[in-house]
Amino acid sequence: MPENQNFNTPLEQLTTKARGDVKLNLADLAGTWKACDQNTRGLVRVVLRASGGNLKVRVFGACHPTPCDWGTVNGLAYAESVSATDAIAFSAVYTPGFKETIVTGRLDNGTLIVETYNHFTDGSGRSNYYSRGYFCKLQRKDKE
Numbered sequence: 001m002p003e004n005q006n007f008n009t010p011l012e013q014l015t016t017k018a019r020g021d022v023k024l025n026l027a028d029l030a031g032t033w034k035a036c037d038q039n040t041r042g043l044v045r046v047v048l049r050a051s052g053g054n055l056k057v058r059v060f061g062a063c064h065p066t067p068c069d070w071g072t073v074n075g076l077a078y079a080e081s082v083s084a085t086d087a088i089a090f091s092a093v094y095t096p097g098f099k100e101t102i103v104t105g106r107l108d109n110g111t112l113i114v115e116t117y118n119h120f121t122d123g124s125g126r127s128n129y130y131s132r133g134y135f136c137k138l139q140r141k142d143k144e
Contacts, residue, residue, distance in 0.1 A: 023053035024077045024087040033112045033135035042131045046114055048090065057092035059103060070094055098122040111136065
């Protein structure tokens with residue numbers, strides 16, 4: 001394949017609005033998101049925050065008596081197009097030692113749809129698996 005071959009789709013073509021130094025507006029994504037299903041066995045909370053124009057992701061799993069804190073990792077934010085400036089989606093990778101989990105999320109009419117792709121690396125024979133959950137944004141006055 002020639003090195004200079006262009007694989008950009010029409011959506012990916014730069015417009016006059018697109019600038020290389022643009023940081024995405026994270027306001028709609030940022031905040032604490034709680035699983036709408038209180039009986040979930042997967043993720044129960046997702047905290048997204050802006051840090052110097054970058055996205056920090058912290059997720060919590062369904063453990064008892066308190067949720068399991070997976071820790072904070074760097075995330076990537078995504079816009080709807082190459083010229084858009086508002087973030088509508090994110091991804092992050094967690095590697096706790098026995099598996100690798102890719103966590104993705106996208107906004108959909110005020111709900112955050114979060115998906116995980118889990119790949120076991122410990123030789124346990126467990127199947128890799130996918131999960132999806134719906135998250136509602138907590139308002140500042142709401143209790144977590």
